[in-house]
Amino acid sequence: MVDEKKIPSGFIYFFGAFGGILFGYDIGVMTGALPFLERDWNLQNSAGVIGWITSAVMFGAIFGGALAGQLSDRLGRRKTILISALIFVVGSVLSGIAPHDGQGYLIAVRILLGLAVGAASALVPAYMSEMAPARLRGRLSGINQTMIVSGMLLSYIVDFLLKDLPETTGWRLMLSLAAVPALVLFFGVLRLPESPRFLIKNNRLDEARKVLSYIRSTNEEINVEITQIQEAAKAEARANQKTAWGTLLSGKYRYLLIAGVGVAAFQQFQGANAIFYYIPLIVQKATGHAASSALMWPIIQGVILVAGSLVFIMIADKFNRRTLLTVGGTIMGLSFILPAILNVLIPNANPMMIVAFLCIYVALYSFTWAPITWVIVGEIFPLVIRGRASGLASSFNWIGSFLVGLLFPIMTASMSQEFVFAIFGVICLLGVLFIRICVPETRGHTLEEIEKIRGKSAGGKLNELNRNV
Secondary structure (H helix, E strand, C coil): CCCCCCCCHHHHHHHHHHHHHHHHHHHHHHHHHHHHHHHHCCCCCCHHHHHHHHHHHHHHHHHHHHHHHHHHHHHCHHHHHHHHHHHHHHHHHHHHCCCCCCHHHHHHHHHHHHHHHHHHHHHHHHHHHHHCCHHHHCCHHHHHHHHHHHHHHHHHHHHHHCCCCCHHHHHHHHHHCCHHHHHHHHHHHHCCCCCHHHHHHCCCHHHHHHHHHHHCCCHHHHHHHHHHHHHHHHHHHHHHHHCCHHHHCCCCCHHHHHHHHHHHHHHHHCCHHHHHHHHHHHHHHHHCCCHHHCCHHHHHHHHHHHHHHHHHHHHCCCCCHHHHHHHHHHHHHHHHHHHHHHHHHCCCCCCCHHHHHHHHHHHHHHHCHHHHHHHHHHHHCCHHHHHHHHHHHHHHHHHHHHHHHHHHHHHHHHCCHHHHHHHHHHHHHHHHHHHHHHCCCCCCCCHHHHHHCCCCCCCCCCCHHHCCC
16 A cells, blocks of 8 residues: 555545546547547548547457456556556557558457456446545545546547647547656556555555545544444455346346346447547538547537536436436437438438437536446346446446447448437437336335335336436
8 A cells, every 4th residue: 555644535535526627538539539540540431440540449448347356456546547547548649659551450459448448347447436425425526427428528628639740640640649648647656655544454454444534524434434334344245155147037126127237228329439539530421521520529429428427426326327318318319300300301411410410419417427337237137146247237338339329320321310310219219218118217215115016017017216317
């Protein structure tokens, strides 16, 4: 453990949040780099290659989170975050020096980056939740979402500032600069202590007490938290001994597993990442202008995302989860379907109409499905299945992200953009139907209350938790 005299709690929370910025930066940076790379390597007619280069990070992230979970239990949260940051630095630099026409090389390097992205997305919120006092933990999902979308916005701004560089240089510098926030994260976390939960689980009680003295006000608060962590660790150990993969599918937990994993999967299959990764190419196809001249649109999307995440923080505990997901998913679906209908009714309509509807989609997504998915995943699984079920939900989310990133350019190469987005619109509406039938309301209910009830048939009410929604 690092031996500090006193670490300000603000320093700890800042670098916990900075992990979200790193994650978001890598999600967003390819948006601006792709038009340059496409021209430099003559990939205009290679939709499959474009899809693989873009989605390779998500493919790696599917495995990164699982590997990081096992490593963090052995090495600790802090050391594993440091390793992830170093992998991120190396992967960013290797991306920038890719050989010309080295599609296979770049895909492999971005899969390596994905391992770090998946690890960071899993470990940084876990570390923050274990360091923060209980009164702040409820806000972490919203704050983490704000940091992720802020990282996306930062990458969009960097891409815009570099857009006038020669195409061979532009995309390489955009990808390489991802190493900068990774280095900031590395040196920041280097000064941080290990998580007290990890220390207590490994019988390092004195070190845990010292860490808690940095971030808690009184000895009484420290003693109470140590006792709570010890009791939770024992309960978790007992749960792990009783839990097998078959437990998830038992009648007692099956509907909760379906609800949590289903929400996580729908969040990605609704098509949000198609916008985040490909908005310049979407504008190019709609207007006929070069994608590299449309890099202001990602910034507009990024501003909407950041504003929406702040709205969520303000309203998160004022409205039921299902209500927000229902309203958000319905408007998102209509935002995708209406352009296709209008394109049939008004063939000469302004081609930028689809982009305006995409902005409406992003606005609703930013304060409904984007953050609430992870609130539900955190609330819906009882302790006995929480570890495996949460990991499964995360994996399905990354699989959806990977498939959308991979398939979108292939789909738009063979059919109109309006029709492709209409397909995503139908998926959004199916997601709303899933919420109404399969997902219980979790706001204001304890985990024990959620665990006791049972799902009912699609023809009737889900369960008594869904009243007053």
